[in-house]
Amino acid sequence: MARIRAHRNNRYATTFNKSLVALTILSALHGANAQEQDDQEKAASNEEEVVEKIEVKGIRGNLLNAQNLKRYSDTVVDAITADDIGTLPDRSVLEAIQRLPGVSIERFAGPDDPDHFSVEGSGAIIRGMTQTRSEFNGRDSFTANSGRGLSFQDVSPELMGGVDIYKNQTADMIEGGIGGTVSLRTRKPFDSEGRVIAFGGDYSYGDVAEKGSPTFSGLYSDRIDLAEKGEIGFLVNYANSQLYGESHGIQSDAYVQTYARDIAGAEAFTGADNNGTVWMPNASNLLKKFDDRKREGFASTLQWENEDETLLATMQYIRSDASLSWHEQAVKYQGGYYNLDNRRTRALEGTEFEFDDDGLFGSGTMVQGVDGWRAADGNNDRVIRSWESGGRPQFGYPYQFDSRVKQTDTLVEDLSFNLEWMATDALELEADVQYIKAKTRDDDVVLHTAAFAGQTYDVTGSTPTMTLIEPYFGYRDANPDVYAEGNYPGFTGDPAGDSNYFQDPTSYFLRSAMDHWERSEGDSFATRLDATYHLDSDGIFTSVQSGVRYAKREQTVRSTSYNWGALGPEFSSAAPAGWLDTIPVDASNFELVDWSDFHGGGIADIPGNQTIHATEAYVRSIIAGARPYMTGGGTWEPYPDRPGVDDKYGIFTPGEVNLTTEENKAIYLRVNFEGTGDLRYSGNIGLRYVQLDRQADGAVTFPDLVPDFMPPEALQGAPLTAEIVTNWLNEQINAGNYADLEEALEAEENRWIGDQRNYLSNAERNFGNDAEERLSAETDFDMLLPSFNLKIEVADDLITRFAFSKAVALPDMSDIRNRATLGTESIQAIRPISNPDPENPPEPGENLIQSAYVPAWTGSGGNPFLKPMESTQYDLALEWYFAEVGQLSVTYFHKDLKNYFIQGAAVQEYTNPTTGQVQSALVNSTTNGGKGKMDGVEIAYQQFYDMLPAPWDGLGVQATYTYIDASGVPNNEVDVEDESWLGDDFTDTGIRVNLDNVPLQGQSKHTANIVAMYEKNGWSARLAYNWRSRYLLTTRDVISKAPLFYNDIGQLDGSIFYNWNENVTVGIQGTNLTNSQSETIMVLNNEGQEAGRSWFKSDRRLAFVIRANF
Secondary structure (H helix, E strand, C coil), rough: CHHHHHCCCCCCCCCCCHHHHHHHHHHHHHHHHHHHHHHHHHHHHHHHCCCCHHHHHHHHHHHHHHHHHCCCCCCCCCEEHHHHHHHCCCHHHHHHHCCCEEEEEEEEEEEEEEEEEECCCCCEEECCCCCCCECCCCCCCCCCCCCCCCCHHHHCHHHHHEEEEECCCCCCCCCCCCCCCEEEECCCHHCCCCCCCEEEEEEEECCCCCEEEEEEEEEEEEEEECCHEEEEEEEEEEEEEEEEEEEEEEEEEEEEEEEEECCCHHHHHCCCCCCCEEEEECCCCEEEEEEEEEEEEEEEEEEEEEECCCEEEEEEEEEEEEEEEEEEEEECCCCCCCHHCCCCECCCCCCCCEEECCCEEEEEEEEEEEECCCCCCCCCCCCCCCCCCCCCCCECCCEEEEEEEEEEEEEEEEEEEEEEEEEEEEEEEEEEEEEEEEEEEEEEEEECCCCCEEEEEECCCCCEEEECCCCCCCCHCCCHHHHCCCCCCCCCCCCCCCCCCHHHHHEEEEEEEEEEEEEEEEEEEEEEEEEEEEEECCCCCCEEEEEEEEEEEEEEEECCCCEECCCCCCCCCCCCCCECCCCCHHHHEEEEEECCHHHHHCEEEEECCCEEECCHHHHHHHHHCCCCCCCCCCCCCCHHHCCCCCCCCCCHHHHEEEEEEEEEEEEEEEEEEEEECCEEEEEEEEEEEEEEEHHHHHHECCCCCCCCCCCCHHHCCCCCCCCHHHHHHHHHHHHHCCHHHHHHHHHHHHHHHHHHHHCHHHHHHHEEEEHHHHHEEEEEEEEEEEEEEEEEEEEEEEEEEEEEEEEEECCHHHHHHHHEEEEECCCEEEECCCCCCCCCCCCCCCCCEEEEEEEEEEEEECCCCCCCCCEEEEEEEEEEEEEECCCEEEEEEEEEEECCEEEEEEEEEEEEECCCEEEEEEEEEEEEEEEEEEEEEEEEEEEECCCCCCCCHEEEEEEEEEEEECCCCCCCCCCCCHHCCCCCCCCEEEEEECCCHHHCCCCCHHHHEEEEEECCCEEEEEEEEEEEEEEEEECCCCCCCCCCCECEEEEEEEEEEEECCCEEEEEEEEECCCEEEEEEEEEECCCCCEEEEEEEEECEEEEEEEEEEC
16 A cells, blocks of 8 residues: 555655655645554555654644645645534635635625625635635546536535645646646545545524524545455445524615715706716615525545555546525615606605715615506506596615525536556556536525615615605505595504505505526546556656546536516506415415514514515415416517427427536646755656537527517517507497507507517517527637746755746636527617696597617627636745744745636627528627736744743644736727617616726735634634725626625634543534625725615624544
């Protein structure tokens, strides 16, 4: 065994102190289950010396292992061991590695989803780059979703023997990580001397979720001596974890510029030309999300080594089965934005807004104060328009009350076989085979109830506060006589009047729904053959390594878009809204959601403290196949209900199924060298050549301009006009089918008259017929990747290190899908009166649609020809190991980046396959473009202060700091002039920020960690503070259209453990002890004016832990 392992794992090997290296490797791989090893196993086979047996346990042992991995590595590495992962309250691999220098994690569900806070984090950022690579035991691994690598939050940390972060490259490493490579190491039976039985468990409780959950893990490992047949070892490791978490967020809706002359309280900003503006939101939103994360992991290893220790075989199987289910309940403004000349928000009559010195909103009560039209005909018994009896000039806006369920299940299975053969004393051969199978399932459905409301909003404190107000603002309660002659559900005959407005089903209607689905799968086969020849010479060259690798990955992504549609809206003239007290839906499908403890209390003030939402069970029933009620104005067609969906899942059309196949062929040569004279040094120089072949099969989906409501058969086949419609209506009236024009226009069966798509030209309708056409593309790339690593031992405890390489990052699978989804800008209808006076509406039939047109054809899709991103990079480090568990290191790094992945738009011509109609569309996709550079410094320090008098001699400190500066790196966003929402009243907020003025997405300029440690007399304790400076979360928020920054954030965690005896340890862990608040900030203009966007809080968590090792 010693002969094989003395030569193995060259990433850690050094040649100027072989025996110490052997000890280091064994100690590191030993992990939490290490036992004492024979002196003979601690020496390299070609050395006569015997290494003294040293055993360092506890925190010191963990830090020693990680320190030695860093010290004796071949390139720039930082590591964390299994015990360290479990010592602090890190619930995932991501949370553990954020404590290493240069590493930070994403706290939201994704960089494009800043509205959903993640309890455990969602992605690793290394040295400011999201382009990282993941591996299991030195082999590629991935999750079958739209990304490329492994979702670390799906991996059980209890299965890990350690995690290593490689920040530069050697030639034998698999390519793909510009930011770095995250290598997950699982345990193996030969890592330990003999039999190991270990188990651990904890019970975790979150104070916001107010619910506890368990974690359990167990390990069994043993070795059996087969005498002349060698030795066999086997290991099984199982982990089962569940976590309940909850987050609360209050959110400013998008700030918009508004003329100060229209706003009470803004008089100081009107300006000399009376065109001065202020910035203000229309409302705020409340977000409450409950997470239920389950994770089950299994790892097994079988090893055999022959008697003379020249042949070692290892077979490993890893299975990670994870699910994340979350249920979100939210209150969201739905009133639109309009343009600067048509803003509709005003201060409640008799009040005024407060602004700061820069004209930024501070507080006030917001109403819809311009448009007297609030809902279509048929709803005026509940939503009274301004010109009707009892109508008010000011009213509330529509608000949605969300109930959203997102269920994501992932499965990764990884089977590998490795054979190491010491063919001669000088030649070592290694063969490796791996097969991965991965699956992802994602169901995402939301139901929206809705009601009208106003609100008072105040952002002047550290956390905003909001008060939801019924839409009549007390007028009906103060003037009941005005409404005595009518029947107003929820008010007439109700002694409570409007005081219970938000708990009364008569105030709510079932407004809309949205669905999204994914069923993706992937498999990968990889094999490699490596050889190392150890040179027996007095020269500086010590060994030559060479190898070849072949990998083939096939991934099928079945994924829909997000499909919003109306159920019983207030804006449709086809039928009254779907008021909850009138629709044939069981009342048990709706529930009262309590907001009294939201954000800890005192943030959301809702009369009665409750609002009405669809239940989680009702939403899940829709996922399972049930369908919500729709009025005559409903348009929602769930994806599974469409014609032409697949047979396997019954959800996806052919255009939503994308198959990508990549074949990777690589060969490398690496030469290792060392000097043992007065100047002790070691290093390697190498070259890796990679050929990547890609085939992407997908489809182009043409716009869906098929009318929701078709005209009578006699009128189909040609564009409608006002004249055609008028003639038909008159014929129907003359035939006695309707009494007059008003009755005909309001009839449900005549909803086609208001459907703009019926008026489009034949050319537009022939192009936008919802057709699909299959596509196939092939491409290939060659990559030549040199590397050079040099380590100089300036003194016994001082090392300087230089690393240079050319590295690449491959694009996410979603970016290279061969898919184009075509659409349009908002269809424009031409009427005789473009802006009718709502208080003096035109007579029936006077303002019919004359014609309609598509302003522009748009689209989005993937780019199968996307090239790898490239980085020419180097590191320069100085590492001082001044004590057994003590080090101070400084690393400077530089990256020159090119072929950066950016979003861009280009005009492309498409021909409809069924009609032959040709149109040009502006299609957004990911492209290669731009160059940039990145420079940074990492500082790491750790030490135990043994020189202090007892009991203080158990104190220690760990600290890291990272500084990053990037310049010239392009951000990933489409030009605003190419966006499909440009000019839309409901989605275009008017915010325009030049992206040249914002930094690289995801990069904090400063990150820091400091850990105070104590270990003595069986007790060990840590207090760990993690902090990162503000960073760009997304370049253009989907809702606000503003760049969003995640503000400076710090979090304090801690743990205390006690060794009950030699085998059993008990402890308590605390997470988020300071109850940190995460804040996002939106940038409003090129002058850098900012406003808060959201404020999130999540659980403070306590976990009670027990571990046993036998």
